[in-house]
Structures are given as structure tokens and as C-alpha cells.
Amino acid sequence: MHDNVIEKAAQVLRNAELSGLPCEPIRSLFDEKDMAAAYAVKQCNHDIWHQQQRQKIGCKIGITSLAVQSFFGMTEPDYGFLYSDMQADSGGTISRGSLFKPKLEVEIGLVLGKDINLSKPTKANMIEATAYFCPVFEVVDSRIENWDVQAVDTIADNGSSGRFVIGNSKALPGSVDINTCSMTLFSNTEVIASACALDSLGDPIEHAVWLATKLAAIGAPLKAGDILLTGALAPMIDVKAGGDYKAVFEGLGSVAISFGA
Numbered sequence: 001m002h003d004n005v006i007e008k009a010a011q012v013l014r015n016a017e018l019s020g021l022p023c024e025p026i027r028s029l030f031d032e033k034d035m036a037a038a039y040a041v042k043q044c045n046h047d048i049w050h051q052q053q054r055q056k057i058g059c060k061i062g063i064t065s066l067a068v069q070s071f072f073g074m075t076e077p078d079y080g081f082l083y084s085d086m087q088a089d090s091g092g093t094i095s096r097g098s099l100f101k102p103k104l105e106v107e108i109g110l111v112l113g114k115d116i117n118l119s120k121p122t123k124a125n126m127i128e129a130t131a132y133f134c135p136v137f138e139v140v141d142s143r144i145e146n147w148d149v150q151a152v153d154t155i156a157d158n159g160s161s162g163r164f165v166i167g168n169s170k171a172l173p174g175s176v177d178i179n180t181c182s183m184t185l186f187s188n189t190e191v192i193a194s195a196c197a198l199d200s201l202g203d204p205i206e207h208a209v210w211l212a213t214k215l216a217a218i219g220a221p222l223k224a225g226d227i228l229l230t231g232a233l234a235p236m237i238d239v240k241a242g243g244d245y246k247a248v249f250e251g252l253g254s255v256a257i258s259f260g261a
Helices: 003-019 035-051 066-072 123-129 151-156 204-217
Strands: 056-062 078-083 087-089 093-095 103-112 130-140 161-166 183-187 190-195 227-232 244-249 253-260
Touching: 003 035, 003 151, 035 056, 035 078, 035 151, 056 204, 078 151, 078 161, 078 204, 103 204, 103 244, 123 130, 123 204, 130 227, 130 244, 130 253, 161 227, 161 253, 204 227
Parallel strands: 056 227, 087 161, 093 253
Antiparallel strands: 056 078, 103 130, 103 227, 130 161, 183 190, 183 244, 244 253
16 A cells, blocks of 8 residues: 555545534555554544644544444454543533534443553453453544445444443452443433443453553553543434433443533
8 A cells, every 4th residue: 555545535535524514434445354454544634633733642442342343344343542532521522513423322331540551451351451440432523425435434433432431430350240330321310221341342341452452562562640431331322413322330420511502
């Protein structure tokens, strides 16, 4: 893949972000099965944003369920980067108009207390490095018009990232079973979903181990303070202006967000 094609695709996505106008699918620029090219596009934009002093503070893991992987023709999840300007406060409000076609996902997050400087970390290594778990909303959003995405589109588009919200409560490793703790999602006080990790995405820690291994392989290991979003517990829902959303986890606390005009 020529560098100029990667740079062109990255520029198309940046232009969409800056203008607020969605773009055509990125797969039109290269082989729609070329995952390496898609990751190169994402990395190109990350390198440019790093030069512009945009602060990376963690990573998100997506496409974690086997059903979604099968739909996209993938055999593993994907990942994107989290930046400080993507974070919103729990209990706060996000402008619906500042996004394209946002959708909401409920996730379990973790924050690392130690670096992971291992090429092949284990689940025990990940737990030992985790400072705490927390409830999270991820607001996924696509710069591709009308969510016309295949795997290479969402990978190139930083995992279709938009915003994320971390709840104010923290749970130390060993204090709660994140695999089985129940989650209930409310929209304006109405229950619209319920789930637990094992029933929807598998073991969140195993997904975090997958991410740590992938990043170590490209020379970008996870560091203390990194925030990790481990994957959606329930199908993503369309976000409505004026909507109030709250997810309550047994033993893990809650996270809430509202959407303005």
C-alpha cells in the first residue's frame, strides 16, 4: 500500500471531523479486506494529532462479540485510541449536534495502575496491573456517512470513536466479579436493556490482554494511567437529543449522561 493512499484516507477522515460533514466509506480507496492499511490510516492520524498535542489517555476495544466479528468477517476485535478531548463528565451533558450519528454503548472500563511491559501478558498480569474498574458509556460515532461501514472503515476511523463517560465509582480488583455483575440501562427512567459481561462479550480482562498484546507488538505498550474500554455489554442504541441515560451495575456503581440539542 502506497503511503500517499494512507495519507489521503487519513486526511479524508480528519476533514470530516473538522467540517462536521460525513465522508464516503474509506474502503473505496483501498482493498476492503486490507486491515493493515486501515490500521495504518488510524496510526497516521494518531501521529498527526500527537504532533498537534492532542493527548492520548487510553484505548477502546471494539467488535468484541463473536456475532459482530462474524458480521464484519473478522476473527478478533479491533481497537482505537482515547483522547482527553473525548471524555465527558458523568452526570453532564453532551451536545447532540456536535456529533454525526452517535450511538451509545455500556461498557466496563479499567484504569491501569502499572505499566504492562510484557510482549505476551497474561490475565493475571492484567489484573495485577489494574488500579480499578469503573462503569462506562462509550458514545460511538462514525465519520462515514449513514454508518455505511465495513471493518476497514471503522478501524481506519479510530474504531468509530466519539466520546466516552466514566462513572464516579471505583471497584478494586477482587471486590466485584466483573464477568457476572448485572447491568441495567435506563433511558429517561425506562429500562431499555440489561446484561452481564459473560453473556454478551465474554471476559473483559481477556479482551484487555488481547489489546495489551497487540500494542506491545507495535512498540506501544500500555502504561500506568491508561483508561481501557473493554467492549459493549448490550447492542448499541441510537442517541436522541434530550435523552437522559443511566447504566447501573451491581457492585460497580453507575454512569449517567444527557444529550442536548
